[in-house]
Amino acid sequence: MAHYGVIADLHGNLEALQAALAFLDRRGVERVLxxxxxxxxxxxPNACVSLLRQRGIATIAGNHDRIAVGALGLERCSSIAAHALRRTRRALDAAxxxxxxxxxxxxxxxQRLLLTHGSxxxxxxxxxxxxxxxDNHRLLEREHPGTTICFFGHTHRAALYRSVGGQVVELAALGEVMLPAAPNAVYFINPGALDAARKVxxxxxxxxxxxDSARGVLTFCRLRYDHAASERKALRGGYRLGPLARGSRWLSALPRRALAGTARRLRAVWRDR
Structure with a gap:
């Protein structure tokens, strides 16, 4: 049992990572995941890797990490992500x-907590x-039996779900939340993203x-960091597409955003019935 800090999706953002680790140090966490x-x-990218290595932080691979080292291709990336990853590939040092x-x-x-990035x-x-x-609850039962809490990232959205008996309920991902144990239940938890560059x-x-695994208490946190500094470095370093390409990407995402919003509203109506 321990007091953990959980981070995800830092995406080469040193300012956000430094702010997060300083906050976690002040909170006295015993281990960072x-x-x-x-x-x-x-x-x-190199500075973030170096800091995680120096601190001995338990880290798993995300899709961007796999793509950056050539273990996955760019086929499922947006144009913005693909552009930044090509630049990242050139920037990474051997270590x-x-x-x-x-x-x-x-x-x-x-034994009962599992870290995953996506599915x-x-x-x-x-x-x-x-x-x-x-689907992932069934995968956990088959491949990682005994898991009661699954931390995941990838969506860049803080979220908390409880899954039991084929029923999934979304809970409020705000502030401090108690996670009472229940037979055959799994909590799926996304801490949100350290990097805010994808926020529209x-x-x-x-x-x-x-x-806090001893008490079963989860706390969602938000921190300010020097986003302007990280964005200036990204622009100077060639990690950003031009404004025309960015605008095209934002417009192409509108139908997806509208559908996602409609789905959330329908779920809320269904829960309130």
Missing amino acids: CLGDVVGYNAD SRAWLRDLPAHQAVE VDDVQRYLWTYDDLR VGERWAELALF
Whole structure:
């Protein structure tokens, strides 16, 4: 049993990572867990790898990490992600590349906690829908029996779900939450993303979580970091597409955003029936 800090999707953002680790040090966490996507989007991939290595932080591979070392291709990436990953591939030094290549796909902690980036069977699959979560609950039962808490990343959205008996319920991912144990139940937890570069609107926060495994208490946190500094470095370093390409990408995402919003509203109506 321990007090953990859980981070994900830092994407080469040194400013966000430094802010998060300083916060976790102040909170006295005993161990930091990283859910992958150490690189991509931002200009400090080597510095982020070095800091995680120096701190001995338990880290698993995200899809960007696999793509950056050539273990996966760019076929399932957006144009913005693909551009940044091509730049990341050129920037990585040999030590960083070797460390990223050796990252595991999953890691068990205390036997009942599992770290994954995307789906248990596909690092590039998002856990967006209740069907995704039900599928992953079945995968956990088959491949990682005894798991009661699954930490995941990839979506860049803080989230908390409870899955039991084929029923999935989304819980509020805000502040401090008790996670009572229940037979055959699995909690799926996304701490949010440290890097805010993918946020289209709103304030630029680094998101992370605290988890006290002895008490079963989860706390969602948001931190300010110097987003302007990280963005300037990304622009200067060639990690960003031009404004025309960015605008095209944003417009192409509108139908997907609208559908996602409609799905969330329908789920809320169904729960309130």
